[in-house]
Amino acid sequence: VPRNPSGPAVTVHDVARRAGVSQPTVSLVLGGHPTARVAPATRERVRKAAEELGYRPNVVARGLQQRRSFALGVIVPDLGNPFSIDVISGAERVAAQEGHAVLLCDARERTAADHLDALQSRWIDGVIVEPAASGNTLPLSHNVVLINEPSADSPAVLADMEGAGRLAARHLLRLGHTAIGFVGPASDLFRYRDMERAFVRTLKEAGVDLRSDWLRRAAPSAQAGERATRALLELRERPTALLCANDLIAIGALKACAAKGVSVPSDLSIIGCDDIELARLVQPELTTIAVPARELGARAARILIRGQYTKHTRVQPLPVHLVERGTAGAPRS
Amino acid sequence: VPRNPSGPAVTVHDVARRAGVSQPTVSLVLGGHPTARVAPATRERVRKAAEELGYRPNVVARGLQQRRSFALGVIVPDLGNPFSIDVISGAERVAAQEGHAVLLCDARERTAADHLDALQSRWIDGVIVEPAASGNTLPLSHNVVLINEPSADSPAVLADMEGAGRLAARHLLRLGHTAIGFVGPASDLFRYRDMERAFVRTLKEAGVDLRSDWLRRAAPSAQAGERATRALLELRERPTALLCANDLIAIGALKACAAKGVSVPSDLSIIGCDDIELARLVQPELTTIAVPARELGARAARILIRGQYTKHTRVQPLPVHLVERGTAGAPRS
DNA sequence: TTGTAAGCGTTATCAT
DNA sequence: ATGATAACGCTTACAA
Numbered sequence: 001v002p003r004n005p006s007g008p009a010v011t012v013h014d015v016a017r018r019a020g021v022s023q024p025t026v027s028l029v030l031g032g033h034p035t036a037r038v039a040p041a042t043r044e045r046v047r048k049a050a051e052e053l054g055y056r057p058n059v060v061a062r063g064l065q066q067r068r069s070f071a072l073g074v075i076v077p078d079l080g081n082p083f084s085i086d087v088i089s090g091a092e093r094v095a096a097q098e099g100h101a102v103l104l105c106d107a108r109e110r111t112a113a114d115h116l117d118a119l120q121s122r123w124i125d126g127v128i129v130e131p132a133a134s135g136n137t138l139p140l141s142h143n144v145v146l147i148n149e150p151s152a153d154s155p156a157v158l159a160d161m162e163g164a165g166r167l168a169a170r171h172l173l174r175l176g177h178t179a180i181g182f183v184g185p186a187s188d189l190f191r192y193r194d195m196e197r198a199f200v201r202t203l204k205e206a207g208v209d210l211r212s213d214w215l216r217r218a219a220p221s222a223q224a225g226e227r228a229t230r231a232l233l234e235l236r237e238r239p240t241a242l243l244c245a246n247d248l249i250a251i252g253a254l255k256a257c258a259a260k261g262v263s264v265p266s267d268l269s270i271i272g273c274d275d276i277e278l279a280r281l282v283q284p285e286l287t288t289i290a291v292p293a294r295e296l297g298a299r300a301a302r303i304l305i306r307g308q309y310t311k312h313t314r315v316q317p318l319p320v321h322l323v324e325r326g327t328a329g330a331p332r333s
Numbered sequence: 334v335p336r337n338p339s340g341p342a343v344t345v346h347d348v349a350r351r352a353g354v355s356q357p358t359v360s361l362v363l364g365g366h367p368t369a370r371v372a373p374a375t376r377e378r379v380r381k382a383a384e385e386l387g388y389r390p391n392v393v394a395r396g397l398q399q400r401r402s403f404a405l406g407v408i409v410p411d412l413g414n415p416f417s418i419d420v421i422s423g424a425e426r427v428a429a430q431e432g433h434a435v436l437l438c439d440a441r442e443r444t445a446a447d448h449l450d451a452l453q454s455r456w457i458d459g460v461i462v463e464p465a466a467s468g469n470t471l472p473l474s475h476n477v478v479l480i481n482e483p484s485a486d487s488p489a490v491l492a493d494m495e496g497a498g499r500l501a502a503r504h505l506l507r508l509g510h511t512a513i514g515f516v517g518p519a520s521d522l523f524r525y526r527d528m529e530r531a532f533v534r535t536l537k538e539a540g541v542d543l544r545s546d547w548l549r550r551a552a553p554s555a556q557a558g559e560r561a562t563r564a565l566l567e568l569r570e571r572p573t574a575l576l577c578a579n580d581l582i583a584i585g586a587l588k589a590c591a592a593k594g595v596s597v598p599s600d601l602s603i604i605g606c607d608d609i610e611l612a613r614l615v616q617p618e619l620t621t622i623a624v625p626a627r628e629l630g631a632r633a634a635r636i637l638i639r640g641q642y643t644k645h646t647r648v649q650p651l652p653v654h655l656v657e658r659g660t661a662g663a664p665r666s
Numbered sequence: 667t668t669g670t671a672a673g674c675g676t677t678a679t680c681a682t
Numbered sequence: 683a684t685g686a687t688a689a690c691g692c693t694t695a696c697a698a
Contacts, residue, residue: 009400011691022669027693039667056454060396061691064674067342069393071436079422080610082415089412092439096448101455103404104437106425115429121389122434222614251614258616277413281555281584283591283616344675355685360677372683394675397690670697675690682685 010055019049026050030057063123071101072304073119074297077132079106081220081248082276083293084130087147090297091128098305100125107132113139126304128297129154134188145300148191155313157300161191164289164320165198168243168271171287171322173206175330177241177269181214183228183253184245192220192245195273199243214239218249225252226259233260233268240268240331247272247279250286254327265329275323284326292318343388352382359383363390396456404434405637406452407630410465412439414553414581415609416626417463420480423630424461431638433458446471459637461630462487467521478633481524490633493650494524497622498531500655501576501604504620506539508663510574510602514547516561516586517578525553525578528606532576547572551582558585559592566593566601573601573664580605580612583619587660598662608656617659625651 012030016023021042028038029046049055063069072095076084092102103124105115112129116138119127129138130147138144138153146156172180180203185192200210213235218228225244232238233256244250250272257264264270264284272279275290299315345363349356354375361371362379382388396402405428409417425435436457438448445462449471452460462471463480471477471486479489505513513536518525533543546568551561558577565571566589577583583605590597597603597617605612608623632648 009691012693013691023691024670024693025668027691028668031693037667042667056450058691059455060393060402061674062693063393064397064676064691065693067674074437079418079425085412085418088437089439092412092437093442096438096443096451099451101436101451103434104407104421104425105429106422109426110429117389118429118432118434122392222610255614255616277555278611278614281588281611281615283588342675345677346675356675357677357686358684360675361684364677375683391675394690395677397675397692398677400690668698670695672693672695674692677689679688680686682683 009058010053011058012055014053015046015050015055018053019045021046030055067123068125069123070099071103071122071124072301073103073105073115073124073127075105075107075112075115075127075129077107077112077130079108081246082278083246083274083291086276086293087128087130087297087300090294091301092297093294094298094301095305098301100301100305111137113137116141116144125307128300128304131189134190143304145303147296147300148189150190155303157296157303157315158190158317159291159296160317160320161195161291162198163317164273164291165195165200165243166202167289167320167322168273169199169202169206171271171324171328172241172243172269173203173208175241175269175328177239177331178208179214179237179239179241179331180208180210181216181232181239181242182210182245183216183218183225183232183242183249185220186217195245211239218252220246220248222248222252222255225249226256227252229253229256230260233257233262238268241270241328242268243271243273245273247274247276247286247288250288250327251278251282254282254286265327266332269328269331271328279323280325287325287328288323289320290323291320342391343386344391345388347386348379348383348388351386352378354379363388400456401458402456403432404428404436404455404457405634406436406438406448406457406460408438408440408445408448408460408462410440410445410463412441414579415611416579416607416624419609419626420461420463420630420633423627424634425630426627427631427634428638431634433634433638440465444470449474449477458640461633461637464522467523476637478636480629480633481522483523488636490629490636490648491523491650492624492629493653494528494624495531496650497606497624497653498528498533498576499535500622500653501606502532502535502539504604504655504657504661505574505576505602506536506541508574508602508661510572510664511541512547512570512572512574512664513541513543514549514565514572514575515543515578516549516551516558516565516575516582518553519550528578544572551585553579553581555581555585555588558582559589560585562586562589563593566590566595571601574603574661575601576604576606578606580607580609580619580621583621583660584611584615587615587619597660599665602661602664604661612656613658620658620661621656622653623656624653
């Protein structure tokens, strides 16, 4: 196989010359249009010439002409969260299949808006944004898909976060808990807000009120989760069960319990959310609500690449499900 | 601030027209060359026109002209390994600072060679490769930097993996262990091979031989680590301490211990390697050798962007260090 | 069926 | 100091 490592690039002109045809003809043959009417003989000659020379179409040039870049941007709030990695991974998989690249942007150091700006000047085909906060802080543009956050301006790919809250509540109730707490961010993001609301509502419907001092705020990280849970455990009266807004928080809660000598699940049941891989790596393994992160990323990528969406495209919320493992059990009687 | 969201792109021509100068003049003023001799008055007029129109230079067009893309590729063997994420994160940080994008490639589904091929057709400025296996399976090209793997063909950014093996051995010896095992991949990668060698050698120098049935092979994942450790624990005679080739394996080992009722560190001491964030999230927290993953990624990116390297560029191996936490202690006497 | 010509937005090389 | 002009590699009319 003739390759062309770092040598002078082989262009359509070279192929044309070798095949003894004009340059646009080469373009017609090799370009996406299999419908183009060009004589089979010519077609074959061009194919062969390209093969022999090891011709690789230049994506930059093609992009300039077509005013696109065959690339997707992905902006995530925190590369340290495995949930984001899963979203990215799903998007990358689809993108690679479709011949698109994925430009990765971490919103820890630069703002999402800055990243979006930089991406637009590359004529990016589309951007997948996992927002860090609600409110349209993004310069609106037509080619953004939001992950887990509905918006009037952009299409969104959602998971059933209400269902997640409900599932968690029902599971704890079924186990016999009535002293139930919650640890999560004070965020207006759909992903957190609706989950919390559904959780609280479902409990209330069963006659269980969430005590306000058992509702603790923590950023979606293990460290914050640990701190918040520690504070919770210092209360005179403790809950017997806890829902954490995501798995990182839950793992932090697990650490807090270990530090305080609270045994899980017998003293305190803990449920997380997301089902990141990490959930199976801690002891005991984390009971959690699985959110199809990779699938979210994959769908977002498909929407952008296929390019058929409107502002109001809404993917049917993806189902979530309870994964029973080792951190949730019946309360000690 | 006048933005131009998805409207027709503002080009240098528009700016030129508005400023009443020729188009190349605009390029001179706005382009990277601050040395260009252009009258201060003109310069100001151009600046203002660009500002008013909300001009954003088009990276694709610039790329076509300069035969580069202002982007870096990063190819990792497994997005699921937090070590790789750290490498990526370090590279992304530097790249963003320098106005470069990062194209992310996961080598689980497509081969690294395929990804490299696709990247080259984008005139990628450089590619950071964390190899999955040794041996030059990569089509050699001049703009690749390898992570933790020396090569005759490409520059490399290394951590002191020999030091990692030595540090681990010394620590276990100092704690009083003589029955010592090892779990790691049968890989010819520098990153694993040299670490293992240094570990074995250091033990031998202290008169401690690694029993061959205490040397277990496992892919660098938690699951593989768990299986391998399980097998190890089923032996009649067990070691009192274990070095795992990376943290994922070590966490798998931790799980195996939990499953077998082996208490860590009193029955078995475990040391990991990498110091991924996860190491502080398990119980007990993992004693490990810290490898500066983010710094490796950052340096690789700097080498590629600054572009001053030869085939034989070798960054002085970055130091590693022991992080004492909860999984390594003195053997039970 | 195929070749000619124009253009994508930018930078670079010249004259002027 | 500035303005024509060409070029980067490709696609897409349109003409032959």
